[in-house]
Every structure is written in structure tokens, then in C-alpha cells.
Amino acid sequence: xxILVAVKRVIDFNLxxxxxxxxxxxxxxxxxxxxxxxxxxxxxxxxxxxxxxxASETIVVTVGSKPCQEQLRTAMALGVDRGIHVxxxxxxxxxxxxxxLAKVVEEEQxxxxxxxxxxxxxxxxxxxxxxxxxxxxxxxxxxxQIELSNDxxxxxxxxxxxxxxxxxTLPAIVTSDLRLNEPRYASLPNIMKAKRKPIDVTTPEKLxxxxxxxxxxxxxxxxxxxxxxxxxxxxxxLVNKLKNEAKVI
Amino acid sequence: xxxxxxTEHDNAQLKPETLYAINAAAQLGGELHLLVVGYxxxxxxxxxxxxxxxxxxxxVDINCYQHHLAENLSNVIAEIGAGYCKNNxxxxxxxxxxxxxxxxxxxxxxxxxxxxxxxxxxxxxxxNTFQRPIYAGNAIATVKSLDGIKVITVRTTAFDxxxxxxxxxxxxMLDIVYDLKLSEFIGEDLTISERPELTxxxxxxxxxxxxxxxxxxxxxxxxxxxxxxxxxxxxxxVDAGFVANDMQIGQTGKIVAPDxxxxxxxSGAIQHLAGMKDSKIIVAINKDxxxxxxxxxxxGLVGDLFDVLPELAEAL
Numbered sequence: 001x002x003i004l005v006a007v008k009r010v011i012d013f014n015l016x017x018x019x020x021x022x023x024x025x026x027x028x029x030x031x032x033x034x035x036x037x038x039x040x041x042x043x044x045x046x047x048x049x050x051x052x053x054x055a056s057e058t059i060v061v062t063v064g065s066k067p068c069q070e071q072l073r074t075a076m077a078l079g080v081d082r083g084i085h086v087x088x089x090x091x092x093x094x095x096x097x098x099x100x101l102a103k104v105v106e107e108e109q110x111x112x113x114x115x116x117x118x119x120x121x122x123x124x125x126x127x128x129x130x131x132x133x134x135x136x137x138x139x140x141x142x143x144x145q146i147e148l149s150n151d152x153x154x155x156x157x158x159x160x161x162x163x164x165x166x167x168x169t170l171p172a173i174v175t176s177d178l179r180l181n182e183p184r185y186a187s188l189p190n191i192m193k194a195k196r197k198p199i200d201v202t203t204p205e206k207l208x209x210x211x212x213x214x215x216x217x218x219x220x221x222x223x224x225x226x227x228x229x230x231x232x233x234x235x236x237x238l239v240n241k242l243k244n245e246a247k248v249i
Numbered sequence: 250x251x252x253x254x255x256t257e258h259d260n261a262q263l264k265p266e267t268l269y270a271i272n273a274a275a276q277l278g279g280e281l282h283l284l285v286v287g288y289x290x291x292x293x294x295x296x297x298x299x300x301x302x303x304x305x306x307x308x309v310d311i312n313c314y315q316h317h318l319a320e321n322l323s324n325v326i327a328e329i330g331a332g333y334c335k336n337n338x339x340x341x342x343x344x345x346x347x348x349x350x351x352x353x354x355x356x357x358x359x360x361x362x363x364x365x366x367x368x369x370x371x372x373x374x375x376x377n378t379f380q381r382p383i384y385a386g387n388a389i390a391t392v393k394s395l396d397g398i399k400v401i402t403v404r405t406t407a408f409d410x411x412x413x414x415x416x417x418x419x420x421x422m423l424d425i426v427y428d429l430k431l432s433e434f435i436g437e438d439l440t441i442s443e444r445p446e447l448t449x450x451x452x453x454x455x456x457x458x459x460x461x462x463x464x465x466x467x468x469x470x471x472x473x474x475x476x477x478x479x480x481x482x483x484x485x486x487v488d489a490g491f492v493a494n495d496m497q498i499g500q501t502g503k504i505v506a507p508d509x510x511x512x513x514x515x516s517g518a519i520q521h522l523a524g525m526k527d528s529k530i531i532v533a534i535n536k537d538x539x540x541x542x543x544x545x546x547x548x549g550l551v552g553d554l555f556d557v558l559p560e561l562a563e564a565l
Contacts, residue, residue: 017384017388093365094356095359095363118501120500121383123382123383123385126368129355129356131360132319132357133361139320139432141353142349142352159349159350159437159495160348161439163437163438163439164436164438165435165438166434167432168431178488214364214396216395217392217393218392220390221391223386223388228543231551232548232549234552235561238532238550238561239565246509246530246547248529249476249565
């Protein structure tokens with residue numbers, strides 16, 4: 001079976017973003033960008049399914065400006081076979097991304113589409129579910145384990161209070177949670193090899209997808225910062241403060 | 250125009266999260282309709298009808314909705330949300346609490362209606378303008394919806410809960426079947442705990458990588474027992490395999506805001522702070538006095554958690 005993984009280029013997760021002084025947006029000039037951590041887990045899962053013989057081909061797709069190809073290369077260095085770049089602006093909303101991905105899915109006909117559950121920039125947690133809706137197919141979100149069993153994909157999902165298991169009819173959408181796997185590091189030979197793997201470049205126009213804005217970002221502001229309080233010397237002083245000063249116990 | 254609020258429940262009990270979504274929606278001033286979709290969920294319907302401020306409870310009680318599978322549930326919500334035929338009710342908004350349940354369902358509802366979802370709102374400026382945290386809460390975006398129907402999920406820590414009693418809503422049964430059979434429920438493995446749920450607890454004590462292993466979390470339990478607290482963990486502790494992921498507090502885990510949050514052996518990565526920095530009082534216990542967690546703590550204690558925790562349990 002063919003597996004498609006959709007990935008996003010985001011700010012490196014170790015960095016703290018700054019808000020622009022005119023409050024129009026966050027400032028990403030000269031900031032280190034990386035593959036979204038949950039997308040990396042999605043890529044790893046696809047590669048493992050290929051290695052174990054379940055998948056015959058793995059494809060990685062991303063939507064955004066030219067530099068996003070770096071993240072396609074990263075995914076291919078981890079083992080994905082080829083890439084698709086839908087070249088357009090970087091600031092598309094989830095529904096529009098899902099519409100573009102739906103078109104790519106129609107063309108490629110993968111049996112399984114894996115996405116990260118959430119990107120660490122916009123924190124929406126939407127695209128996978130929206131893509132499943134547009135395609136009218138099954139979804140297994142927040143997956144901590146997936147396994148193919150008799151033409152069905154058994155997905156263990158992280159839910160509030162525990163785990164849930166569901167069986168999905170293929171084709172299916174899976175969104176990865178933290179514990180699905182631990183992504184490998186790309187080896188130098190694989191990074192070199194990834195440079196020669198093919199990337200097809202397309203555009204929303206070529207895909208025949210008309211997009212419109214559903215939301216408008218009016219402003220972005222910095223949150224109110226918490227200031228540091230006091231240091232206490234010992235447990236007794238701490239309990240005292242909590243009882244008599246903060247009155248929370 | 251009315252506002253539709255999707256309830257969360259297990260067919261037996263209305264989840265408290267829903268009350269926050271109701272109260273957030275009430276700020277807009279429209280007529281509030283609760284939607285209960287499930288199977289043999291009569292008790293939930295009774296609870297929903299008593300919530301203060303609710304005008305109507307719409308009920309779809311059919312066996313294909315027993316396990317709240319995303320494909321079936323999103324279709325029925327979208328159909329009702331698009332315009333509920335009796336009395337020509339049009340909905341301006343569809344609200345839900347931003348729990349893992351709603352995160353699974355609501356984006357699917359939005360896409361079926363060809364509208365955006367505005368996730369995890371923390372503030373309401375007007376009927377179409379909302380505030381929501383982005384970049385792990387390091388920035389707050391003010392977002393205007395351009396859609397006719399606004400699909401909204403609510404960060405429960407940013408709103409008060411609606412009052413559970415005093416209402417007398419009309420109950421209306423609907424017969425809408427979506428038995429798509431795209432997915433199938435196999436089973437659930439839920440943590441049975443005597444402790445309060447993380448998202449509703451007044452006191453939370455959390456452990457990080459500094460705990461060393463999962464067994465050492467009993468040291469936290471001893472303190473939690475004294476305070477009727479819940480136990481959480483940082484992503485580092487979950488990554489290291491100490492505890493289950495449903496205990497994770499942070500950007501991609503649970504967002505909490507208890508009266509008292511005690512962070513033990515947690516350095517304070519931005520991803521963790523995103524999940525707890527709205528707590529009323531934060532206590533940090535860490536042996537590294539340079540740990541970033543101290544910069545958000547009301548009270549900091551530098552010390553070895555293996556000495557401090559037993560002493561704390563004793564002192565309480």
C-alpha cells in the first residue's frame with residue numbers, strides 16, 4: 001500500500017517566538033525552522049511501515065513557500081521515497097491546506113494518510129480531521145499505536161482518561177500523538193541520498209483548487225507575563241506561605 | 250439565530266467541560282441549544298435540561314452513536330448545525346469544549362460545513378472575533394471569522410462554568426441516522442482513579458524528568474493524598490516512559506489552571522509552561538536553582554525532591 005505523509009515547516013521547537021512590535025504577527029525573520037515534531041513522528045511511522053513490508057511506497061507532501069522543500073528533504077533523509085511540494089503562501093488556514101491535500105490524495109490514491117496531530121505554531125489540531133471529512137473517509141486521531149489487521153487499520157488513540165481502540169476501513173487518515181514512535185536521526189549517507197530523491201512541484205492553480213479566506217488575523221499580542229515570586233528556604237516556610245499568604249491549602 | 254453547543258458525555262454523565270463551553274457561548278447573548286448525541290443517554294439529557302440558561306436540548310439517541318465515532322457524530326452535528334428544520338432555527342455558532350473528544354470531532358464538523366474552526370479560544374471580543382493562544386501560548390492572536398456559521402472550541406480554563414441547576418430547557422428528540430461504518434469501536438482502557446480529573450482539580454502536583462522513574466511518582470501521590478490533588482507530568486516524564494500520556498500537561502497535552510500547581514523536578518520548558526501558567530499559585534521544587542520554572546513560580550524551593558517530598562507530605 002501507498003502511504004502519504006503531510007508535513008509542515010514550523011519554528012524550531014526549542015525557540016521562543018517573539019511578537020512584532022506593531023502587533024501584526026510573530027517575528028520569524030532569521031529564525032531557525034524545522035519539521036513540526038508531530039510531523040516527524042508521522043514520517044517515522046510511514047518509514048517503519050515501509051521497512052516492515054506493509055507499505056510499498058511512501059510520499060511526503062507539504063504546502064507552503066519554496067523553503068518548505070528543506071522539510072521535504074528532511075523527511076526523505078528519514079527514509080521517505082519522494083516528495084510533493086504544493087508551492088503557495090505560508091499562511092494558509094487549516095481548511096485550505098486540507099482542500100489542497102485532498103486534491104493530492106485524489107491524484108495519488110494512497111491507502112493511508114498520516115499527519116501530525118497538531119503543529120506547534122498555530123496550535124490548531126484540525127488539518128487531519130478536516131482532510132478526512134473532505135475525503136469522506138475514516139479517521140484515527142491522536143494515535144499512539146497503529147497496526148494493519150485483515151484490511152482494517154487498528155488504531156490505539158490517546159483520549160482524555162486513557163486509551164481507545166478503533167478499527168478503520170481503508171483508506172484512512174491517522175494523526176500521530178507523542179507516543180506513536182520515537183523518530184530516528186537521519187544518517188549522513190541518507191541525507192546525501194535524500195538530495196537526489198525527486199520532488200514534484202505543483203501549485204493550487206495546477207491542482208484546480210480555489211481557496212478563500214475563512215478567517216482574518218486582526219492582531220497578535222504578547223501574553224501577560226507572570227513574574228517570579230519569592231524563594232523559600234524550606235518546606236515549613238513553603239507550607240506556611242501556602243496556608244497563610246496564598247491561602248490555597 | 251441561536252447557538253448550538255455540543256455536549257460531551259459517556260451516555261451516562263454530562264462531562265463538566267461542557268459547562269464551560271455553555272458559559273462562553275452565553276457571553277454572545279443568543280438562545281442556547283444543547284445537542285446530546287449518543288445512545289441510551291436519557292440521564293445526560295435530564296442533566297443537560299437543568300443547566301441554567303439553556304433554552305432547548307436537542308437529542309439524537311440512536312445505537313449508531315453509542316461510541317461517539319467521529320465519522321457518524323460529525324455528520325449529525327453538521328446536519329443540525331447547518332440549520333435545524335423545525336421552527337426554522339438557524340445557528341450562528343457551534344460551540345464545544347476543547348477536550349480530546351471535541352478535538353477529534355469538531356474540525357470534521359467545520360470541514361463538512363465548509364467553514365473554519367477557531368480552536369481553543371480564551372477570549373470573546375464580539376460575535377465574530379475571538380482570542381486564542383498560538384505558539385504554545387507565547388502569543389495571543391485576535392482572529393475574526395468570516396464564515397456564516399462559526400465553529401468554536403473553548404479552552405475551559407479561560408471561562409467559568411455554567412450553573413448545573415435551575416434551568417428548564419425544552420427537550421426535542423430528533424431522528425437522524427448516520428451509520429457510515431467507516432470505523433468501528435473495539436475497546437477502551439480508561440485509567441480508574443480515585444483522584445480528581447486533571448482538568449477539574451483544584452490542586453495539581455506534577456513530576457518531570459527529575460523524578461527519575463515511574464515508581465518515584467508515589468512520592469507525589471503521598472502529597473496529592475493530603476491535598477485531594479491530581480497528578481500530572483511534563484512531556485519529558487512521559488517521553489521517558491515514567492507515566493501515561495494522559496497525565497501530560499503542556500502545549501499538546503492537557504491545559505490546566507488549578508488554584509495550586511506544584512511542579513516537581515520540572516525544568517520549565519515553554520511547552521510545559523503553556524499548559525499550566527494560568528494556575529493561580531505556582532510552586533516549583535527543583536534542585537537546579539537556574540531552572541526556568543522558577544521564573545514563573547510564586548514560591549520556589551531549591552532542594553532535592555527526594556528529601557523535600559516526604560517532608561512536604563509530612564508537613565501537610
